[in-house]
Amino acid sequence: MYPPQHHQDNNKEHLIEVIKNYPLATLISVSNDVPFITHLPLIYEDNKLIGHIDIYNPHTELLKNNRPVTVIFSGPNCYISPSIYTTTQLPTWNYIKVHLKGNVKAIKNKDALKKSLIIMTEFLEAPHHKYVLEPDNPRLNRNLNYIEMFEINITQWEGKFKLSQDKKPKDTIAARDELIRANKESIKHLLDKIFT
Numbered sequence: 660m661y662p663p664q665h666h667q668d669n670n671k672e673h674l675i676e677v678i679k680n681y682p683l684a685t686l687i688s689v690s691n692d693v694p695f696i697t698h699l700p701l702i703y704e705d706n707k708l709i710g711h712i713d714i715y716n717p718h719t720e721l722l723k724n725n726r727p728v729t730v731i732f733s734g735p736n737c738y739i740s741p742s743i744y745t746t747t748q749l750p751t752w753n754y755i756k757v758h759l760k761g762n763v764k765a766i767k768n769k770d771a772l773k774k775s776l777i778i779m780t781e782f783l784e785a786p787h788h789k790y791v792l793e794p795d796n797p798r799l800n801r802n803l804n805y806i807e808m809f810e811i812n813i814t815q816w817e818g819k820f821k822l823s824q825d826k827k828p829k830d831t832i833a834a835r836d837e838l839i840r841a842n843k844e845s846i847k848h849l850l851d852k853i854f855t
Contacts, residue, residue: 665825668818677734677757677818678703682783685731686710688721688763695721701730701811702779708761708811709775715805722809723765730811732757737841739823744830753821753838760815766808773799775808 668674678684682700689695695718701708708730712719722728734755741748766772773794780792792799823834 662819662821663825666819666821668820669816670818671816673820674757674816674818675703677755678708678732681732681734683732684708684710685733686718687729687731688718688726690721700779700783702782706813708759708813709779709808710811711772711776711779711806711808713805714807719807722763722807725762725764728761728763728811730759730761732759735838735842737838737845739834739837743833743837744826745833746827746830748826748830751821751823753823753834754819755822756819758817758819759811759813761811761813763809763811766810768808769803772803772806772808776806 678701682702683698684701686697686699686701687694697712697716697718699710699712701710712722734757736752736754739751739753741750766775776799777792777794780790781788784790822838823831826834
């Protein structure tokens with residue numbers, strides 16, 4: 660089985676935590692052997708994922724009629740240098756990924772769409788809720804005709820958590836610390852490059 664068992668996580672609660680903390684998903688559909696890929700936030704609710712898509716996105720046509728989809732949620736990742744270990748190792752890459760498969764259907768009800776957009780905003784604003792999307796927001800109401808809601812019924816869960824679990828405990832902790840450090844540093848480095 661690949662990846663090796665020690666790099667798989669079948670604990671559904673762990674996978675849900677990744678989805679909640681990294682809700683920007685890669686949504687993949689296939690039509691006539693051509694993949695359609697869209698990046699958008701999805702919210703987990705009762706073994707389903709709820710999302711919204713612009714009606715002009717060509718992917719929209721594939722998000723109905725119980726069609727199969729694959730969804731990938733990406734957690735933190737980074738290069739792991741052998742220099743961080745207390746034992747002799749080779750370079751590697753650590754990462755957290757959740758792969759889901761399911762069947763998607765469009766939700767055509769505008770009231771359900773509006774409620775869902777409000778709930779998603781509330782979830783994404785947590786824990787401080789500095790912004791509240793009000794139901795009578797005129798801009799929201801004007802845009803309802805340009806957004807389609809869909810839900811994905813999850814049929815298969817797969818967690819790929821490559822976190823140096825096969826190393827000695829001290830080295831696993833060092834790899835965890837490096838994942839935290841490297842992600843903070845790489846985000847700052849990238850943003851400094853883009854915005855200078």
